[in-house]
Amino acid sequence: MSEQRRNPANPVALPGKDEGTASERLVADSVLGGMPADSATIQEAAITAMTASGRARKRAKLGVAAWLAIFWMGLLVFCAVFASLLPLADPISSTDAAAIGKGSSADHIMGVDSIGRDLLSRVVFGIRASLEIGVGSVAIGFVVGGFLGLVGGYFKGRLGSLIAGLLDTLLAFPALILALAIVAFLGQSTLNITIALAIVATPILARISRASALSWSEREFVLAARAQGAKHFRIIWREIFPNVLPAMLSIAVLGIAVAIVAEGGLSVLGVGVKLPTPSWGNIIQGGLPDIRTAPNIVLFPSMVIFLTVLSLNYLGDVVRARFDVRESGL
Amino acid sequence: MSLHTFAQKVLQLVVVLLVVTFFSFCLIKLIPGDPVSKIIPFGTNLQKAQLRRDLGLDTSFISQYLTWLRDILTGDFGRYYNNNASVSSQLTKSLPVSLELMVYAQVFAMLFAIPLGILTAYRSGSKFDGATNTIAFGLLALPNFVLAIILAVYVGAKWKLLPTQSTLDPFPLSPIDNWRYMLMPTIALAVGQIAVYLRLLRSDMIATLQEDFITTAKAKGIPNRKILLKHALRPSSLTLLTVAGLNVGALIGGAVVIEVIFGLPGLGYRIYQAILAREYVALQSYVALIAIAYVLVNFAVDVLYSVLDPRIRHVRAAA
Numbered sequence: 001m002s003e004q005r006r007n008p009a010n011p012v013a014l015p016g017k018d019e020g021t022a023s024e025r026l027v028a029d030s031v032l033g034g035m036p037a038d039s040a041t042i043q044e045a046a047i048t049a050m051t052a053s054g055r056a057r058k059r060a061k062l063g064v065a066a067w068l069a070i071f072w073m074g075l076l077v078f079c080a081v082f083a084s085l086l087p088l089a090d091p092i093s094s095t096d097a098a099a100i101g102k103g104s105s106a107d108h109i110m111g112v113d114s115i116g117r118d119l120l121s122r123v124v125f126g127i128r129a130s131l132e133i134g135v136g137s138v139a140i141g142f143v144v145g146g147f148l149g150l151v152g153g154y155f156k157g158r159l160g161s162l163i164a165g166l167l168d169t170l171l172a173f174p175a176l177i178l179a180l181a182i183v184a185f186l187g188q189s190t191l192n193i194t195i196a197l198a199i200v201a202t203p204i205l206a207r208i209s210r211a212s213a214l215s216w217s218e219r220e221f222v223l224a225a226r227a228q229g230a231k232h233f234r235i236i237w238r239e240i241f242p243n244v245l246p247a248m249l250s251i252a253v254l255g256i257a258v259a260i261v262a263e264g265g266l267s268v269l270g271v272g273v274k275l276p277t278p279s280w281g282n283i284i285q286g287g288l289p290d291i292r293t294a295p296n297i298v299l300f301p302s303m304v305i306f307l308t309v310l311s312l313n314y315l316g317d318v319v320r321a322r323f324d325v326r327e328s329g330l
Numbered sequence: 331m332s333l334h335t336f337a338q339k340v341l342q343l344v345v346v347l348l349v350v351t352f353f354s355f356c357l358i359k360l361i362p363g364d365p366v367s368k369i370i371p372f373g374t375n376l377q378k379a380q381l382r383r384d385l386g387l388d389t390s391f392i393s394q395y396l397t398w399l400r401d402i403l404t405g406d407f408g409r410y411y412n413n414n415a416s417v418s419s420q421l422t423k424s425l426p427v428s429l430e431l432m433v434y435a436q437v438f439a440m441l442f443a444i445p446l447g448i449l450t451a452y453r454s455g456s457k458f459d460g461a462t463n464t465i466a467f468g469l470l471a472l473p474n475f476v477l478a479i480i481l482a483v484y485v486g487a488k489w490k491l492l493p494t495q496s497t498l499d500p501f502p503l504s505p506i507d508n509w510r511y512m513l514m515p516t517i518a519l520a521v522g523q524i525a526v527y528l529r530l531l532r533s534d535m536i537a538t539l540q541e542d543f544i545t546t547a548k549a550k551g552i553p554n555r556k557i558l559l560k561h562a563l564r565p566s567s568l569t570l571l572t573v574a575g576l577n578v579g580a581l582i583g584g585a586v587v588i589e590v591i592f593g594l595p596g597l598g599y600r601i602y603q604a605i606l607a608r609e610y611v612a613l614q615s616y617v618a619l620i621a622i623a624y625v626l627v628n629f630a631v632d633v634l635y636s637v638l639d640p641r642i643r644h645v646r647a648a649a
Contacts, residue, residue, distance in 0.1 A: 169349045172625045176583025181617040184605045185360035261473040265587045292487045302476040310471035
């Protein structure tokens with residue numbers, strides 16, 4: 001996340017980059033799809049449609065890697081929802097003492113943890129906590145940060161600078177330390193971890209939406225809407241927000257990955273999801289003492305985290321490339 | 331930078347510092363219920379009354395904050411309640427270890443990122459470039475604690491090449507032993523940064539190599555090596571240096587986890603111990619110190635940045 005934020009000039013080569021699928025198309029899409037056609041927006045759409053057709057663009061197809069990433073995330077969501085219907089041992093109560101320290105076997109594909117619980121089952125049930133925290137914290141950050149950013153970017157006066165100051169101050173804390181401190185003092189629970197990470201995510205997403213809203217609110221179609229007497233709320237919601245959305249989405253997707261990793265880090269520090277509820281982080285933490293005799297306990301969930309972060313990073317980049325989110329100025 | 335903008339920045343700095351310390355101060359208020367009975371659940375009534383007075387719980391909120399801030403600023407970071415040790419005595423022992431780790435990690439990351447960044451930019455589009463980028467993308471997805479664990483399992487435990495779990499107190503040993511204990515934590519912390527720096531330098535370098543002065547240099551017959559190292563690297567490295575400075579925040583967070591995995595007795599390890607032992611006062615001081623240090627580093631980088639390249643400052647201001 002920090003890389004995104006602090007890196008104003010990073011035209012990093014993106015996988016599957018579709019050269020110049022520009023923001024014009026985005027405007028045309030969002031304007032024509034679902035918006036009431038007032039004259040200003042139609043005019044804007046016509047202009048953008050002309051320039052777009054002039055350059056003969058087409059949507060790049062999603063590559064194999066993108067589909068693999070989508071498949072992996074879909075699999076995780078499916079397993080999280082239907083975990084209790086899958087043919088898995090109970091992740092908390094059922095133990096198999098004979099399998100401890102034996103590694104992978106036919107009965108236990110990933111082996112068992114230090115007290116004999118099936119590791120696959122714990123990892124699968126652990127998706128729930130990890131995704132809840134990852135998606136939950138980013139969703140809160142998305143709504144709160146997005147709102148603050150839009151308002152701060154649109155109203156440039158005193159309100160804008162107040163919001164900017166508030167965001168800068170929140171960003172002045174090193175992220176993991178802030179989350180760590182909040183959870184340590186508030187008490188460790190899935191909800192508190194989600195709140196702590198949401199507090200970390202909010203200023204980052206707000207900054208993106210503010211920077212984006214700042215530049216979009218200068219555009220002619222916003223001026224036109226204002227000239228027609230549209231209310232502030234309507235302008236923000238209908239004219240600016242749809243354009244700010246792609247930049248926020250790509251950062252949000254990356255943010256989920258960061259939050260999942262952060263949960264792992266918090267767990268290693270002993271303030272992750274509370275046992276016996278499994279999360280990827282606390283499975284790893286539980287395996288640390290037996291790392292020499294049973295490395296599988298630590299390695300399998302680590303691998304799952306790696307694949308998930310890889311998928312999310314890739315998807316975040318795909319979103320960014322598709323919507324041609326320029327990072328300059330963000 | 332004009333004096334006026336500098337004064338403005340300093341003023342901002344002071345405000346941010348006040349707010350950041352205020353947040354840190356408020357942390358102790360987050361403890362659900364009575365903080366005193368959480369900090370010393372088995373203390374006698376006398377001890378509890380003493381702690382209540384130490385924390386200033388019987389005075390107003392603002393005066394509690396001001397007292398606390400004054401203590402922090404004068405180097406009184408409170409003490410541990412289990413053994414009465416002062417936080418500052420722990421700090422003088424653990425801070426150097428953490429700083430050492432972070433400096434090593436930055437240097438290590440740069441040692442790999444700069445040559446690779448130059449090469450991939452020079453040969454952009456080649457197989458080597460593609461492979462390096464793919465690997466860098468993979469490394470970005472590798473959480474540093476996962477890498478740390480893998481290193482600890484294989485290099486440390488299985489192959490016994492390097493020691494893990496030092497927790498030696500005091501830490502600094504002979505230089506060679508010191509390095510042996512530092513090498514794996516450094517690698518674990520640095521690898522993710524290599525990927526970040528590499529991608530950054532590569533993209534800036536590619537942009538620079540398309541500039542007119544590079545064409546001129548080529549036309550003059552200056553050898554490639556010299557063009558890359560002398561002409562292109564310097565203007566391309568500004569963003570890299572800034573990001574490296576700002577990345578200190580991410581490094582601090584990462585270092586905490588890494589220190590715990592490898593048992594390095596640095597600041598992060600102390601924080602971990604403070605969490606486990608419910609030493610809230612010490613924990614609060616550590617968090618405040620890290621936040622203050624981070625704000626100061628950010629400030630220094632910001633100032634340095636505008637001093638180094640006024641051109642970039644204007645671009646930034648326009649954006």
